[in-house]
Amino acid sequence: MKYYSTNRQAEPASLEAAVIKGLAPDRGLYMPERISVLPADFYENIGTLSFHQIANRVATAFFGEDLPAEVVREIVNDTLSFDVPLVPVSERIYSLELFHGPTLAFKDVGARFMARLLGYFVQRRGDRDVNVLVATSGDTGSAVANGFLGVAGIRVFVLYPKGKVSEIQEKQFTTLGQNITALEVDGTFDDCQALVKAAFSDKELNEKLLLTSANSINVARFLPQAFYYFQAYAQLKRLGRAENVVVSVPSGNFGNLTAGLFAKRMGLPVSRFVAANNRNDVVYEYLQTGAYRPRPSVATIANAMDVGDPSNFARILDLYHHSHAAIAADISGATYTDEQIAQTMRAVYEQRGYLLDPHGACGYRALEENLRPDETGIFLETAHPAKFVGTVEAIVGEQVTIPERLRRFMQGERRSIPMSSRFADWKRYLLSIDK
Numbered sequence: 001m002k003y004y005s006t007n008r009q010a011e012p013a014s015l016e017a018a019v020i021k022g023l024a025p026d027r028g029l030y031m032p033e034r035i036s037v038l039p040a041d042f043y044e045n046i047g048t049l050s051f052h053q054i055a056n057r058v059a060t061a062f063f064g065e066d067l068p069a070e071v072v073r074e075i076v077n078d079t080l081s082f083d084v085p086l087v088p089v090s091e092r093i094y095s096l097e098l099f100h101g102p103t104l105a106f107k108d109v110g111a112r113f114m115a116r117l118l119g120y121f122v123q124r125r126g127d128r129d130v131n132v133l134v135a136t137s138g139d140t141g142s143a144v145a146n147g148f149l150g151v152a153g154i155r156v157f158v159l160y161p162k163g164k165v166s167e168i169q170e171k172q173f174t175t176l177g178q179n180i181t182a183l184e185v186d187g188t189f190d191d192c193q194a195l196v197k198a199a200f201s202d203k204e205l206n207e208k209l210l211l212t213s214a215n216s217i218n219v220a221r222f223l224p225q226a227f228y229y230f231q232a233y234a235q236l237k238r239l240g241r242a243e244n245v246v247v248s249v250p251s252g253n254f255g256n257l258t259a260g261l262f263a264k265r266m267g268l269p270v271s272r273f274v275a276a277n278n279r280n281d282v283v284y285e286y287l288q289t290g291a292y293r294p295r296p297s298v299a300t301i302a303n304a305m306d307v308g309d310p311s312n313f314a315r316i317l318d319l320y321h322h323s324h325a326a327i328a329a330d331i332s333g334a335t336y337t338d339e340q341i342a343q344t345m346r347a348v349y350e351q352r353g354y355l356l357d358p359h360g361a362c363g364y365r366a367l368e369e370n371l372r373p374d375e376t377g378i379f380l381e382t383a384h385p386a387k388f389v390g391t392v393e394a395i396v397g398e399q400v401t402i403p404e405r406l407r408r409f410m411q412g413e414r415r416s417i418p419m420s421s422r423f424a425d426w427k428r429y430l431l432s433i434d435k
């Protein structure tokens with residue numbers, strides 16, 4: 001299957017080229033040229049299938065033309081080494097817990113899948129190593145580094161701003177060793193991102209090294225996120241609650257929501273989606289008015305959603321042929337201040353005994369406010385609350401238990417290379433890695 005660019009100025013690419021390039025040459029985002037509707041009997045029987053069986057069926061619809069069936073199966077099964085349980089929080093609202101993977105966030109699914117698929121392509125090509133460059137403000141670095149750990153033929157370079165990520169986050173990508181190198185940049189997250197972008201547009205570097213990125217614009221990272229929407233539906237089906245399903249998605253760059261919209265296009269019976277935002281509300285505003293006005297992000301306690309110009313919005317526009325009416329028919333919006341997020345976390349903890357993280361709290365609240373009496377709601381709980389331990393403890397006034405697998409990272413030895421924010425230094429470093 002070919003992948004076209006949302007900007008339509010670049011040649012359609014093969015799956016392999018789309019995964020290795022990440023972004024299309026015309027700066028657009030790759031989209032699969034077809035989205036297959038899965039047969040009715042799949043949906044009838046979905047409650048009897050395992051997560052691996054469901055994800056294999058979905059992955060085959062996307063990648064089956066380009067990869068041998070056993071490769072798809074192996075990558076899917078290896079990626080999904082953990083479950084995504086659906087946990088009741090109130091009578092009609094369920095939490096889809098996406099934090100049971102190695103780094104306790106939903107990104108584990110996409111990052112692990114992409115690492116394995118890229119590893120397969122690199123081995124098949126049998127030529128140069130691929131160098132994955134990733135700038136992180138905290139969470140992406142850990143999911144990508146852990147997802148790619150030990151994958152042959154791939155080296156990962158994580159650039160993070162000195163003193164601006166939490167200790168837990170830093171430990172998750174600086175203690176791994178092997179094919180993962182962490183670079184501590186004397187600057188901001190924007191400086192890190194600028195260094196990565198500059199490397200992709202430097203002629204000499206691209207002649208000498210095969211460079212790629214692993215952020216959520218990559219089709220191999222965002223399409224696999226559709227798997228867990230199907231698995232959520234299967235769990236509701238087993239509970240006899242699969243009528244009028246509404247899914248609320250805490251959104252920043254809108255990759256997660258876009259994957260859900262793909263699932264709906266494949267026939268998954270979700271009646272509608274809610275895009276739950278913090279105060280960064282450009283998409284909320286678009287849904288209300290039809291005008292899309294990107295602006296600089298503002299800092300909030302749900303910081304992974306502090307995005308002022310969400311990159312995957314281009315995919316949503318493309319999917320709905322730029323029709324505001326069609327988009328607004330499938331997605332409604334919600335936007336919350338830090339006070340509302342904190343108040344929701346406190347209330348749900350006190351009244352329901354369920355500890356939300358600040359991102360999931362936006363998703364929960366949007367359902368509580370929007371769900372109609374005949375609907376069942378699922379919100380995506382995108383990260384474990386312990387990843388935001390300081391914020392969460394200050395809000396709920398109790399100590400948060402740190403899960404063992406998060407604690408294990410804390411015991412490793414932190415190793416990173418200091419780096420200035422000057423491109424010349426970064427370039428010199430990259431040119432030295434092959435010597």
Ligand SMILES: Cc1ncc(COP(=O)(O)O)c(C=O)c1O
Binds near residue numbers: 253255256382
């Ligand atoms: C914990 C958490 N929740 C929600 C989001 C937003 O997801 P998306 O960027 O796919 O909209 C992110 C993204 O970084 C995240 O880390």
